[in-house]
Amino acid sequence: MAKNSSPLSNKTVVILGLTKSTAQLARTLQQKGATVKVSEANPKDNVLEAARELSALKPEPETEFGKNSPAFFEGAHQVVVADGIRADTPPLPELAAKGIPVAGETEILLREVDIPIIAVAGTGGKTTVALLLKAMFDTAGRKAVYVGDMGESLAGFVASGASPEYLILELSSERLENLRGFRPQISVLTSMQPPFPDRYTSPEEFQAVMRNMIRNLDEKCAIIYNFRDANLKNLVLGNPAPKWVYRRKDPALLGPEIARIYKGSFLVNQREMVWTDTKDRELYDVRDFRPFGLHNKDNLMAALNVAKLAGLHRDAIQQTIRNFDPVPHRLEFVKKKGGVRIVNDSRATGIHTLRVALEAFPLDPVILIAGGRDAQSDFTQLTDVVKGRVKTLILVGEAKEHINRCLGDHTETYLVGTFEEAVLMSYQKSREGDVILLAPGCESYDMFVSYEERGNYFKKYVDEI
Structure with a gap:
């Protein structure tokens, strides 16, 4: 409490x-x-x-x-x-x-808090993992409070005097910068992939900030991290806390010894997910999990690891998997019209998150709406995924000319003057079976006060089609 x-x-x-x-x-x-x-x-x-x-x-x-x-x-x-x-x-x-x-x-x-803390940090997926955990605890009838971007404020929680069983704490890098005595019971590291926030002059500086999350852990704590992320592997190397991992393939593919000692979760295929602690093994059906993309399966595996460490029952976890609604503005399904699925990923504000959004639709032709504040990012890094996935590219905002120079030769591309025009054109160019995807790859501040406002306008214009 x-x-x-x-x-x-x-x-x-x-x-x-x-x-x-x-x-x-x-x-x-x-x-x-x-x-x-x-x-x-x-x-x-x-x-x-x-x-x-x-x-x-x-x-x-x-x-x-x-x-x-x-x-x-x-x-x-x-x-x-x-x-x-x-x-x-x-x-x-x-x-x-x-x-x-x-x-x-x-x-x-945090000095005013004396309950176990589940801390979630990384360059992507934090909010989804935290909300999944909150939903799992709620479904299990266990009391947890979520503090973060879409939850209660930390000051408000401390002032409330509430006594939950756990505090689920979403931490941005800015919050981690000045943390020195932090010791969460469970630390979840979702990803550590560039581009890193502009405030850091080097990857090493960002890594030092992220290390504040785990610097005081001991054998009584736990670290959960994405086994695919080499930067996270380096970050946790040598830390005394027990490690629980998650990956998209069966650890048996890495050899029998890895499979024997593997602790965590993994995808069997697109329908099934497994959690194991080397002694017990539980199978989960993920066919009805609604958030798009493999990265959201990563988020689910991270939350599953925490839930099992906290002793949540399998039935509550499975029910959450079936019922969980996608987080707004993060590959959020808006509607289906004329056989065209329309998806809002306004939170995709960088090159890495734009790639992740496109990779969520491996089989569907994508009409991509991109652009926003021009940070002179190197969009040529997306050439392969744009060639392979994007049927039509519609560019808007301050960065449209720059993105066009990077990607315009690789797919049908249009530059438009207003955000509303971008939405209308996307539907005009679509055909049955297509996906219209707002994934700007840029911050919103050239036209909107936040990515939330941009996403809300997108949904408004979609409703008017």
Whole structure:
């Protein structure tokens, strides 16, 4: 449960960075008896909504805007850094040199939690794995709380004083950056494939951030990871926690010794999945699992491994497999019209996720809608999959000219001016048996405030066809 008492009671805590999340954190810390101050480098008008939430607190925290002055932090017993702010941001190094404790927002909140944590991290699949786990626990009648992109906030959970059996915690790399004392009972690593977030200057820097997930594990913990991912294999190498893996083929293909010691799950074929712990073996029917693509089978295997470690019954897991709805904007089936399936994968914001989306339809001609914010990504990496899978490519947004230069010679390609025009043209070009797929391969910020808004407009325009 979330702890009732706090080591920060009667202490002064200064938060660096004002967001809606840290405003909620300030409320939680006040409830725990701390005196809270907030320093924000941006002008107040830039963070007005969060500032309003902060000003509603009683007593209202002392604030400064437009700067992070070292004098404001004098007398602090603890400095808390908002998720997403790097540890080398001034004046954090100066404060740390003075011996003032500095910790990330997520770390401070996790210190208030004393229940087992199932942590999920990686470059893809985190939300689906977390939601699958939440559904499995719910179906089994076991209490778990999901904190993440589509769940409750961590500050809200801590403030609630709830007492679930497990906390399912989805962690972005930004949240992992400033975690030092983290020790989840179960760590799930879904993938570690480029392109990595732009904030990291090298793959090694990103790997160091991901290592914060598992640096404090011991033999009483567990790591679950994708056996196909060489980067994850290197990351977990030498870690003392027991390993449970998942892969798309029978481990017997790797030899009898691997098959004998294999612990985890694997696909037998497109209809069946197996979980084994070297002694027991359970078979699951996955024919009715609705999310598209082999990558979603990977997500299911990761969740299956966790569920078995947590002692969930086979029947509850099988029922979840049959009933689980795909996550919005992640290969989300929208409708079927005129024999054409229409799928929304607005969350595919990079080259790797665009490839994964296309590979989800190995037998169907795809009419692909792509484009968005131009990051000058190397779309020539997709030449093979576009040649093999894409019947028609419709490009829109800031990146359309760049993507056309990379891929336009490899399939029928059209450049259009508006997102609505892209959707209408996709249906005009389609024939029975085709798949219309929104998988932009780009961020949404040239035309929309988020990938969610882009996906919602896509569904709106599809409904109007």
